[in-house]
Amino acid sequence: MAVPVIEVKDLHTHLVTRWGTVKAVDGVSFSVGESETLGLVGESGSGKSMTCLSIVRLVPRPAARIVSGEVLLDGEDLLARSEREMQRIRGRKVAMILQDPMSSLNPVFSVGMQVREPVAAYHGLRGRALGRRAAELLAAVKIPSPAARLRAFPHQLSGGMRQRVVGAMAIAAPPRLLIADEPTTSLDLTIQAQYLALLKELQERHRLAMIFVTHNLGIVARMCDRVAVMYAGRIVEMGPVRELFTAPAHPYTRALMESVPRLGARRELLTAIDGQPPDLAKLPPGCAFAPRCANVMERCRVEAPPEIAVSAGHATRCWLHVPA
Amino acid sequence: MSPPERRASPAAGTPLLEVSDLTKHFPVRRGALGWSTTLVRAVDSISFRLEPGTTLGLVGESGCGKTTTSKLILGLERPTSGAIRFEGDDVVSLDAAGRRHYRRAVQAVFQDPYASLDPRMRVGAIVAEPLVINTELDGGARRRRVAELLDLVGLPARAAELFPHEFSGGQRQRIAIARALALSPKLVVLDEPVSALDVSIRAQILNLLRDLQKRLGVSYLFIAHDLAAVAHMSHTIAVMYLGKIVECGDADAVALAPQHPYTRALFAAALPVDVDGKRDETLVAGEVPSPLAPPSGCRFHPRCPHAMPHCATEEPTLRTAADRLVACHLY
Numbered sequence: 001m002a003v004p005v006i007e008v009k010d011l012h013t014h015l016v017t018r019w020g021t022v023k024a025v026d027g028v029s030f031s032v033g034e035s036e037t038l039g040l041v042g043e044s045g046s047g048k049s050m051t052c053l054s055i056v057r058l059v060p061r062p063a064a065r066i067v068s069g070e071v072l073l074d075g076e077d078l079l080a081r082s083e084r085e086m087q088r089i090r091g092r093k094v095a096m097i098l099q100d101p102m103s104s105l106n107p108v109f110s111v112g113m114q115v116r117e118p119v120a121a122y123h124g125l126r127g128r129a130l131g132r133r134a135a136e137l138l139a140a141v142k143i144p145s146p147a148a149r150l151r152a153f154p155h156q157l158s159g160g161m162r163q164r165v166v167g168a169m170a171i172a173a174p175p176r177l178l179i180a181d182e183p184t185t186s187l188d189l190t191i192q193a194q195y196l197a198l199l200k201e202l203q204e205r206h207r208l209a210m211i212f213v214t215h216n217l218g219i220v221a222r223m224c225d226r227v228a229v230m231y232a233g234r235i236v237e238m239g240p241v242r243e244l245f246t247a248p249a250h251p252y253t254r255a256l257m258e259s260v261p262r263l264g265a266r267r268e269l270l271t272a273i274d275g276q277p278p279d280l281a282k283l284p285p286g287c288a289f290a291p292r293c294a295n296v297m298e299r300c301r302v303e304a305p306p307e308i309a310v311s312a313g314h315a316t317r318c319w320l321h322v323p324a
Numbered sequence: 325m326s327p328p329e330r331r332a333s334p335a336a337g338t339p340l341l342e343v344s345d346l347t348k349h350f351p352v353r354r355g356a357l358g359w360s361t362t363l364v365r366a367v368d369s370i371s372f373r374l375e376p377g378t379t380l381g382l383v384g385e386s387g388c389g390k391t392t393t394s395k396l397i398l399g400l401e402r403p404t405s406g407a408i409r410f411e412g413d414d415v416v417s418l419d420a421a422g423r424r425h426y427r428r429a430v431q432a433v434f435q436d437p438y439a440s441l442d443p444r445m446r447v448g449a450i451v452a453e454p455l456v457i458n459t460e461l462d463g464g465a466r467r468r469r470v471a472e473l474l475d476l477v478g479l480p481a482r483a484a485e486l487f488p489h490e491f492s493g494g495q496r497q498r499i500a501i502a503r504a505l506a507l508s509p510k511l512v513v514l515d516e517p518v519s520a521l522d523v524s525i526r527a528q529i530l531n532l533l534r535d536l537q538k539r540l541g542v543s544y545l546f547i548a549h550d551l552a553a554v555a556h557m558s559h560t561i562a563v564m565y566l567g568k569i570v571e572c573g574d575a576d577a578v579a580l581a582p583q584h585p586y587t588r589a590l591f592a593a594a595l596p597v598d599v600d601g602k603r604d605e606t607l608v609a610g611e612v613p614s615p616l617a618p619p620s621g622c623r624f625h626p627r628c629p630h631a632m633p634h635c636a637t638e639e640p641t642l643r644t645a646a647d648r649l650v651a652c653h654l655y
Contacts, residue, residue, distance in 0.1 A: 188549075190608045193592070193593035193608075218596055260523070260552070261527075264579070272531050
C-alpha cells in the first residue's frame with residue numbers, strides 16, 4: 001500500500017450522558033491510502049458515524065469529546081490543529097457526503113450559490129470564471145444541462161440530483177479524503193447504482209482516499225477495497241474485502257454475512273443473530289459481542305480480546321483466533 | 325432450496341384476494357392559484373391474485389404505487405375504478421357488516437415501530453385494542469389472548485406490563501406483529517416491515533414472519549425495497565413501475581431470470597452480497613419520470629436500453645412469457 005492519506009491511531013471518543021460515559025469510539029485505528037476505499041460496517045450505535053465525525057472534529061459538543069488518539073492527514077495530526085486551521089481543512093482537504101442531501105443543502109439558496117461558495121473560497125475565482133467552474137462541477141457529477149440547474153433551488157431537484165449536487169460541492173477542492181456516510185441509503189435502487197458508479201469515477205479521477213460508511217454488505221462488496229467491521233465502538237475485524245467475505249474470522253462478521261437474504265440462495269430460514277444490539281452504557285466486561293455470540297467461551301466474558309492477526313492485513317478481535 | 329409450503333385454497337379456485345383493473349387517480353391542483361387540476365395515476369389498472377397462506381411481494385421504486393395499492397387493499401383509500409375481491413366478494417360494495425368482517429380479516433404492520441405504537445399505552449393494552457373494539461371477550465379472556473399472542477411473537481408475558489420505549493426496534497416490531505395477529509386475520513399487509521431495523525435484527529423478524537405464516541396459514545402482501553428479502557419471503561413477485569405492473573410471476577422465476585428490462589435493471593442494481601458474483605452492469609440511465617406526466621406508450625421506454633419506435637406509442641399489455649406475465653413489446 002502507498003503512503004496513507006489518512007491514518008487514525010487509537011482514537012477514543014466519549015459521550016457524556018445522563019446514564020454515564022459512553023465509549024462511542026473505543027480505540028479505533030485504521031489507515032486509508034490514495035485511491036483506496038475503506039468500508040466501515042456496523043449497526044446503528046456501533047460508532048461508525050462518530051468515528052467519521054471525530055476525523056473532521058465535528059463531534060456533537062459538549063456531550064462528545066475526543067479523549068485521545070491521533071488523526072494523521074498526510075502526516076499532520078488534525079487533533080492538534082486549532083479550530084481556525086480545522087475550518088481550512090474541512091471541505092478543502094476532507095469532504096463529507098451525508099445520507100440526507102437536504103442536511104447538506106440550504107433550501108433558501110439556489111444550487112448555483114451553494115456550489116459557487118466552496119469554489120470561490122478554495123480557488124479564489126470570481127465572476128464569469130466562477131460560474132463556469134460551478135457548471136463544470138455539475139457536469140462532472142453528470143447533472144444534465146448544468147448551466148440551467150445552477151438557477152434551480154434544492155426543492156426543485158429529485159433526491160438523486162440533490163445528492164449529485166452535494167457530490168459536486170464535495171469535489172470542489174478536490175479533497176484528499178472523501179467520507180461518504182450512507183450516501184445512497186435515501187436513494188432508489190436504480191439511482192443508487194448510478195450514484196455508486198459516479199463516486200467510483202470521481203475517486204479514480206481525483207485519486208481520493210475514501211471512507212465509505214454503510215450497513216449494506218452488497219455495496220461493500222462492490223465499492224470497497226478493505227472493510228472494517230465495527231461493534232460497540234471497536235473495530236472487531238478488518239481486512240481485504242475478498243477475504244472478509246470468503247473467510248470471515250469474527251463470529252459477528254460471519255453471522256452478519258449469513259443473516260442477509262441472498263438472491264438465488266433460497267433457504268427456509270435465515271441464520272439470525274440472537275439478542276439485541278448492545279446498550280453502550282451497559283456494556284458487559286470482556287468482549288461486547290459475547291452475550292450474542294454462538295462461539296462464546298469462559299474467557300470472552302471476563303477479558304476483552306486484543307487485536308490478533310489472522311493473515312497479512314487481516315486482523316480480528318476474538319479469542320478464537322489466539323495462537324495456541 | 326425448499327420453497328415455502330403452499331396451502332391448498334379452501335374453496336377450490338377462489339383466491340383469498342383478487343384485484344382486477346384496480347385504479348386510483350389523485351387530483352392535484354396546479355397553477356399559481358390552484359384552479360386547474362391534473363390527475364396523478366398512482367395506480368393504473370393493476371390486477372393480481374393472492375392465494376391463501378402465500379405471500380405476494382410488491383417491489384418497485386418510490387412513487388411506483390406500492391403504498392397506494394396497500395392503502396386501497398386496507399380500505400384507507402377508495403379506488404377510482406376496478407375491483408378488490410376478498411374471498412369472492414367485492415370489497416368496495418360491501419355493507420356495514422361485511423366491511424367490519426373485512427377489516428377484521430385484513431391487518432397491517434408498518435415500517436416504523438417507533439411511530440406505530442402509542443408511547444402512552446402499555447404493550448398489553450396495545451395488543452388488546454383490536455380485541456376490545458372487535459370482540460366480546462371479557463377482561464380475563466383478553467388477557468389470556470394477549471399472553472398467547474406475545475408468546476407467539478417470542479416476547480415474555482411480562483412485556484404486557486411495559487411501555488413501548490422499554491423495547492428495542494426489533495422487539496417493537498414484534499409487538500406490532502402481535503397486534504396485527506390479534507384478530508386472527510387472513511391477510512396481513514407488511515409495508516417495509518424490516519427497513520427500519522438493524523441488519524442483525526432483520527433476519528429474526530423475517531424468520532418470525534415465515535414461521536407465523538406456516539403455523540397460522542396467514543397470507544402476506546409484502547412491500548419492500550430490499551429485493552433479496554422480498555425474493556426470500558414471497559411465493560409470487562409483482563414489479564411495479566409508475567403505477568403499472570410490468571412483471572408478475574413465481575418469485576424464483578422473477579428474481580433469478582427477470583424478463584422485463586426494468587426488472588432486469590432493478591435486480592442488477594440490487595447488489596449481491598458476494599465479491600465474486602457476476603457484475604451485470606445494466607445501469608439504467610435517467611430517473612423515474614414524474615407520475616404527473618408519465619411517458620406515452622410503455623412508461624419505461626425513455627430509460628429502456630431495448631426501446632423500439634413503437635414502444636413510445638403503444639402501451640404493452642401483460643402477456644405470458646417464460647412462465648410469468650410481462651408487459652413488454654419484446655415478448
